[in-house]
Amino acid sequence: MVPSAPTLPITLPLAISFFTFQQIMFLVDTARGGGMRAALLPYGAFVTFFPHLIAGPIVRPSEVIPQMTAPGMTRPHTQNLADGALIFLLGLGKKLVLADMFGGFADIGFAAAANGASLTFFEAWYATLAYALQIYFDFSGYSDMAIGLARMLNIRFPLNFDSPYQATNIAEFWRRWHITLGAFLRDYLYIPLGGNRKGPIRQTGNLLATMLLCGLWHGAAWNFVLWGGLHGAYLVIHAQYRRWFPALPVPLARALTLLAVILAWVPFRAGTLTGSMAMFRGMAGLNGVALPRMIVSALPPLGLVADPVSVLPFLGDARTLSFPEVSACLLLGWLIVLTLPNIHRMTQRVRHWSLTASFALAMQALFFAPHVAPFVYFQF
Numbered sequence: 264m265v266p267s268a269p270t271l272p273i274t275l276p277l278a279i280s281f282f283t284f285q286q287i288m289f290l291v292d293t294a295r296g297g298g299m300r301a302a303l304l305p306y307g308a309f310v311t312f313f314p315h316l317i318a319g320p321i322v323r324p325s326e327v328i329p330q331m332t333a334p335g336m337t338r339p340h341t342q343n344l345a346d347g348a349l350i351f352l353l354g355l356g357k358k359l360v361l362a363d364m365f366g367g368f369a370d371i372g373f374a375a376a377a378n379g380a381s382l383t384f385f386e387a388w389y390a391t392l393a394y395a396l397q398i399y400f401d402f403s404g405y406s407d408m409a410i411g412l413a414r415m416l417n418i419r420f421p422l423n424f425d426s427p428y429q430a431t432n433i434a435e436f437w438r439r440w441h442i443t444l445g446a447f448l449r450d451y452l453y454i455p456l457g458g459n460r461k462g463p464i465r466q467t468g469n470l471l472a473t474m475l476l477c478g479l480w481h482g483a484a485w486n487f488v489l490w491g492g493l494h495g496a497y498l499v500i501h502a503q504y505r506r507w508f509p510a511l512p513v514p515l516a517r518a519l520t521l522l523a524v525i526l527a528w529v530p531f532r533a534g535t536l537t538g539s540m541a542m543f544r545g546m547a548g549l550n551g552v553a554l555p556r557m558i559v560s561a562l563p564p565l566g567l568v569a570d571p572v573s574v575l576p577f578l579g580d581a582r583t584l585s586f587p588e589v590s591a592c593l594l595l596g597w598l599i600v601l602t603l604p605n606i607h608r609m610t611q612r613v614r615h616w617s618l619t620a621s622f623a624l625a626m627q628a629l630f631f632a633p634h635v636a637p638f639v640y641f642q643f
Contacts, residue, residue, distance in 0.1 A: 289324045291451065305332050314412040320423040321443035330418050340417055347414030353606045354407025362401035365596060368393035368579065368589055373532055375577040376541035384552040385569075386577045387545025389589055394532045395525050396596040399428065402441065407606060422607055428524070428600045431516040432505075433497040436524060448473050459502070466502060471495040481531075486539060490531040497523050555583045 289306070305328050312331075315322055330336065372390020376382055382390070406423035413420045427440035437445040453473045459466040471492070478491020510516065529546075533539040544550055556571040579585025603609075 288321075288447075288451075292324065312413070312418070314409040314416075314418075315420065320406055320409060320420055320441075321447050322420055326421065327418060336417050338417075343417050344415050347411045347416075349411070350414060350606065351408050351411030354404040354411060357400045357404030357407065361596060361599075362397050362404055364592060365393040365397040365400065368592070369397050369532065371579070372577050373534075373538065373542070376533060376545070377535065377538040379541070380577060381550040382542065382545035382577055383550050383575065384545060384548045385554065385586070386575055387542050387550075389578055389593065391525060391529055391532075391542065391546060392593055392597070393589070395428075395528050396593070396600065398528065398532075399424075399600060400596075403605070410607075422605075424605060425608075426600065426603075426605050428521055429517065430520050431513055432520055433494070433501050433523060436520055437494075437498075444477075448477055452476060463503070463506070467499050470498045470502065474498065484534070485536055486530040486534055489536070489539070490527050493523075493527040493530075497527075555586050557583045558586055 403424040410420045425439040430436035456469040474491045474495030478487040530539040552569045553572045554569040559571040
């Protein structure tokens with residue numbers, strides 16, 4: 264199961280480890296000759312700059328220190344304040360409105376699997392689809408909030424998410440998902456190991472080693488090793504396929520990439536191999552396919568593929584109407600991530616409409632929700 268919310272004693276070591284991480288990156292870049300010289304004050308300001316202190320984006324000294332030492336950096340800029348506040352509030356809406364809602368759906372199913380329950384087809388798939396949306400909206404929302412805060416302070420952070428679920432292959436997914444981490448893994452692990460310069464066999468080993476270390480970076484547990492190993496295997500298969508076969512049609516390529524990513528989220532979220540296998544059994548339909556009796560009665564053809572039951576106990580709040588409610592929410596979430604651009608590529612008009620809706624819903628969630636869940640990536 265995913266660890267509980269971090270408290271101050273956990274958050275402080277996270278900040279210290281991130282501080283050390285920035286030091287190491289600075290020293291490695293300098294040793295390679297691609298770093299930069301900085302006085303103590305700008306360097307100290309960089310490693311303690313609070314918008315990225317806990318969980319990213321992973322920014323490099325050469326990207327931030329020149330901005331901190333630029334003339335006029337300390338003067339407020341109206342446009343930066345406005346743009347930063349807009350990005351911050353949209354990220355806040357992602358977290359409070361979308362991520363927390365989907366997290367509630369996902370927690371029920373994964374908690375049941377962790378406790379040994381047998382989830383049926385829809386219960387398992389809905390929990391997994393909800394978690395895929397939760398972790399995207401949670402972490403991209405956090406990244407947007409960090410980018411917005413930095414912009415208000417006249418610092419431009421790099422883009423960290425670029426509609427990753429719209430990727431057409433797994434390599435493109437990693438160029439769109441947590442972009443700064445993907446770039447770090449490429450520049451500090453994959454390329455130093457040899458990259459693809461020493462033949463396909465060595466490339467295979469380098470890809471697997473890089474992604475296994477990526478899994479361990481998230482936590483020293485077998486579920487993270489499995490998640491990293493799956494992504495390593497995906498990248499190896501993609502590299503070999505691209506070498507020998509023509510590209511797949513775009514819709515099919517996107518569907519296969521998305522399916523692979525969603526399946527890999529199961530061990531990442533489940534926390535244990537036992538819980539992961541329980542979820543996979545349910546997703547494969549080995550525990551049966553069931554739907555609420557009222558839904559089957561309203562749409563009799565569904566009775567050909569699903570057994571009618573009173574309620575689905577591990578979906579929503581175990582009401583008959585939980586199934587259409589969760590279905591509608593999942594449909595909305597996946598339409599957003601699969602069809603809309605990220606907020607940094609939206610037109611100004613779309614941003615303003617999105618801000619109006621997200622701010623109103625975020626305030627409602629903030630004041631009336633029973634609790635606010637911690638950011639997912641604070642746990643890794």
